[in-house]
Amino acid sequence: MSAISMGKESLKAIMKSKNTIVSKGAVMTTSENKESNNTETMSNEITQKAVATVYQSNQFGIKAYGFLKGVLPPIFGLLMLLAIWTLISHQSPSLPGPLSTWHSAVELFSDPFYNNGPNDQGIGWNILFSLERVSLGFGMAALIGIPLGFIIGRFEFANRMASPVISLLRPVSPLAWLPIGLLVFKAANPAAIWVIFISAIWPMIINTAVGVSKVPQDYLNVAKVLNLSEWKVFTKILFPFALPYMMTGVRLSIGVAWLVIVAAEMLTGGVGIGFWVWDEWNNLNVEHIIIAIFIVGIVGLLLELSLTQLAKRFSYD
Amino acid sequence: MKNTSTPEKSQEKIQEKFNADRYVLIENVDMTFATKKGDFNALTNINLNIKEGEFVSIIGHSGCGKSTVLNLIAGLLQPSKGHLFCANREIAGPGPERAVVFQNHSLLPWLSCYENIFLAVERVFESESKAQLAARTHAALELVGLAHATDKRPNEISGGMKQRVGIARALAMEPKVLLLDEPFGALDALTRANLQDELMKIMVKSGCTAVMVTHDVDEAVLLSDRIVMMTNGPSATIGEVLTVDLARPRARLDLAEDKDYNHIRSEVLRFLYERHAKKAA
Numbered sequence: 195m196s197a198i199s200m201g202k203e204s205l206k207a208i209m210k211s212k213n214t215i216v217s218k219g220a221v222m223t224t225s226e227n228k229e230s231n232n233t234e235t236m237s238n239e240i241t242q243k244a245v246a247t248v249y250q251s252n253q254f255g256i257k258a259y260g261f262l263k264g265v266l267p268p269i270f271g272l273l274m275l276l277a278i279w280t281l282i283s284h285q286s287p288s289l290p291g292p293l294s295t296w297h298s299a300v301e302l303f304s305d306p307f308y309n310n311g312p313n314d315q316g317i318g319w320n321i322l323f324s325l326e327r328v329s330l331g332f333g334m335a336a337l338i339g340i341p342l343g344f345i346i347g348r349f350e351f352a353n354r355m356a357s358p359v360i361s362l363l364r365p366v367s368p369l370a371w372l373p374i375g376l377l378v379f380k381a382a383n384p385a386a387i388w389v390i391f392i393s394a395i396w397p398m399i400i401n402t403a404v405g406v407s408k409v410p411q412d413y414l415n416v417a418k419v420l421n422l423s424e425w426k427v428f429t430k431i432l433f434p435f436a437l438p439y440m441m442t443g444v445r446l447s448i449g450v451a452w453l454v455i456v457a458a459e460m461l462t463g464g465v466g467i468g469f470w471v472w473d474e475w476n477n478l479n480v481e482h483i484i485i486a487i488f489i490v491g492i493v494g495l496l497l498e499l500s501l502t503q504l505a506k507r508f509s510y511d
Numbered sequence: 512m513k514n515t516s517t518p519e520k521s522q523e524k525i526q527e528k529f530n531a532d533r534y535v536l537i538e539n540v541d542m543t544f545a546t547k548k549g550d551f552n553a554l555t556n557i558n559l560n561i562k563e564g565e566f567v568s569i570i571g572h573s574g575c576g577k578s579t580v581l582n583l584i585a586g587l588l589q590p591s592k593g594h595l596f597c598a599n600r601e602i603a604g605p606g607p608e609r610a611v612v613f614q615n616h617s618l619l620p621w622l623s624c625y626e627n628i629f630l631a632v633e634r635v636f637e638s639e640s641k642a643q644l645a646a647r648t649h650a651a652l653e654l655v656g657l658a659h660a661t662d663k664r665p666n667e668i669s670g671g672m673k674q675r676v677g678i679a680r681a682l683a684m685e686p687k688v689l690l691l692d693e694p695f696g697a698l699d700a701l702t703r704a705n706l707q708d709e710l711m712k713i714m715v716k717s718g719c720t721a722v723m724v725t726h727d728v729d730e731a732v733l734l735s736d737r738i739v740m741m742t743n744g745p746s747a748t749i750g751e752v753l754t755v756d757l758a759r760p761r762a763r764l765d766l767a768e769d770k771d772y773n774h775i776r777s778e779v780l781r782f783l784y785e786r787h788a789k790k791a792a
Contacts, residue, residue: 412617415587418605420631420684430630434621 290481298481299488313473315465321489324455324466327383331390332451339395339447340440343402348432353403360399368393368454372461382462389458390451397446405439406432441505448501452494533596534720535561535584535688540593542579553579555746557593559739561688566714566721568731570779571741572789577724580741581692584722585611598687607635610686614693616677618665624652625661628680635684651683652676654713671702678710682717689714691723695730704763707733711761728779732772733761740782743789751782 276292283291290298306318346356371392375385409432417427459468467486474482542554553576561567569577582588583595586605595602597609610631618627629648636644652658655675665673674694681689694710695703707730714721714734725731731738735755742750755775757766766772 412613412615413619415605415611415613416617416619418587419585419607419609419611420634421605421607422630422634426630426634430622431619434619 288480290484295481295484299485302482302485312465317470317485317489320465320467320470321493323464324459324468325493327387327459327466328390328448328451328455331387332394332448334387335391335395335447335451336398336444339398339443340402343399343440343443344406344428344432344436346399347403347406347436353407356399360396364396364400368450369457369461372458376462382464386455386458386462386464386466390454393454394447394451397450398440398443401443401446402436402440405436408439409435437508438505441501441508445498445501445505448497449494452490452497456490531563533560534563534565534598535559535722536594536596537580537584538594538596540583540590540595542576542583542588543591552746553744555748557749559749559752561720561722563720564718565736566723566734567737567739568723568725568735569739569741570725570728570731570783571747572743572783572787573726575741575744576747577741578692581611581690581722581724584688585609585690587611607631607684608687610681610684610689612674612677612681612689612691612694614696616665616670616673618673618676618680620665623662623664624657624668624676624679625649627665627676628652628683631680632683647683651679654682654716655679655709669702670698671706674698674706675709678713682713682719686719689717689719689721691721693724693726696726703727703730708763710734711759715760728776728783731779732757732776733763733766738775738779740779740787742787750787753778753782 280291283289302317306316308316309319342356345352347353368389371389372385375388376382379385379388413431413435414427417431422430455466456468456471459466460472463469463472467490471483471486474480474486537557537559540554540557541552542557544551544553557580559567569580571577579588583590584597584602586602586609602609618624619630622630625648628651629644632644632647632651636647639647649658649661652661655678657672657675657679660668660672660676665676668676674697678694695706698706711734723731723734732755738753738755739749740751740753741747753775757769757771757775
């Protein structure tokens with residue numbers, strides 16, 4: 195709080211100093227009015243420079259104020275979370291508090307890439323293996339889902355054909371697909387990837403299809419009048435128009451994929467963040483479970499943020 | 512239709528003359544749309560000849576189907592009954608020889624002004640080299656006075672400039688017929704007047720046939736050789752065709768005082784507000 199009031203104070207001081215300098219400049223120019231134009235322009239320049247520097251420091255004050263306004267509330271929010279966590283951990287002694295979790299995390303991340311056989315590997319390996327499964331499942335979902343979305347959005351027949359299938363399969367819980375995967379692939383790892391694939395594909399199909407079907411009739415009329423080939427219609431009209439929708443689908447999909455991987459790995463085992471959580475639960479190492487929750491949250495946030503940045507690059511507005 | 516002997520040649524000349532007088536031909540056209548509430552008869556018994564090089568305006572109250580007539584000529588719609596011809600060939604669908612300037616410009620927002628026009632040029636003049644296509648695109652931008660906005664995207668320029676790019680795109684295709692669908696409807700009055708003046712100059716340079724849909728009486732009288740006035744829908748048809756025999760080039764300021772101009776203007780107004788007044792919706 196003191197930081198804010200200090201910021202306001204310094205702002206006031208800056209405003210004052212700006213006023214005095216400007217008025218001095220005005221006095222100078224009026225008093226030297228009878229002298230040659232040369233000195234007048236010079237004094238004008240000096241005034242302008244002075245104003246410019248004051249303006250810059252003024253800007254700095256405003257920026258600092260805005261920064262504090264943007265940063266303080268999230269910090270308060272996180273502190274609140276820690277406070278509630280501490281309170282609960284005092285009530286139930288089996289739940290470790292923030293401090294013991296922090297010590298455990300420091301220890302854990304001091305050696306993230308050790309390897310003591312398939313059931314005991316560093317946290318870094320666990321995260322990387324999970325990310326590998328997610329990127330495989332998600333990548334295949336994108337490869338199939340996005341073109342499918344284009345076809346469904348472009349052709350009414352395909353849309354009518356696909357919509358009952360999509361409505362039927364989309365609400366199915368991702369883990370319900372796991373036994374099918376195990377049965378077909380006869381191995382745990384491809385089954386986990388399959389679960390990611392099937393849960394990540396729907397948002398991409400649906401959003402791409404919506405984007406393509408929303409292309410304004412005006413643009414399609416332009417295409418008709420110009421007699422554009424189907425390929426040109428795709429590259430110059432459908433694709434650029436549907437791209438923002440597609441990116442929304444991709445963002446939703448990666449979120450779902452990262453949600454599902456923890457649950458899938460708990461069931462399939464192997465090296466991965468989900469299995470790690472399950473393993474630590476069996477060891478009753480609750481600190482590690484809490485750390486895993488934070489890791490999953492942070493990695494999910496980073497994935498989302500990077501895709502949002504990517505989407506911004508592709509928007510045409 | 513092979514003509515070799517002299518009498519047949521003169522026959523061909525007559526035929527040519529005939530074609531020039533009936534460059535765009537609309538014959539007994541009806542247009543009925545299938546809607547959820549049943550069929551909706553928008554146009555009945557439309558008959559119209561448009562000469563080569565003529566500027567024809569279609570005017571009427573909103574909802575009278577004037578845009579439908581334009582879309583029929585463009586080939587974006589197919590008539591329920593009757594036939595449409597352009598340069599002696601039946602209109603089977605949209606094509607670059609009938610370029611359209613859309614009401615809301617319809618430029619692709621992810622392409623620059625240059626790319627928007629190039630897309631059209633590239634398709635129409637497929638056999639030409641890249642350099643020739645680029646030259647055509649630059650010439651079109653030059654024609655509408657937008658050489659400085661070549662690399663700007665549509666949302667970086669004003670509404671009037673967007674519409675000018677739309678006109679440039681249409682003209683760059685070297686169409687036989689230019690179709691304008693309320694081209695200046697979305698612009699403010701001053702910009703509209705400027706663009707009307709420019710369009711007049713451009714039409715003189717290009718010499719192509721034009722059909723314009725409008726609801727602006729002054730615009731219709733200023734630009735047209737003939738004004739087609741439509742009755743109110745449903746089942747709208749052509750109520751009257753008025754010839755505007757004012758000398759060209761026409762100057763907006765001089766015409767404001769001109770007796771003939773004001774006479775034609777009041778004729779159109781009388782048609783729209785006395786004989787075919789539309790009840791306020």
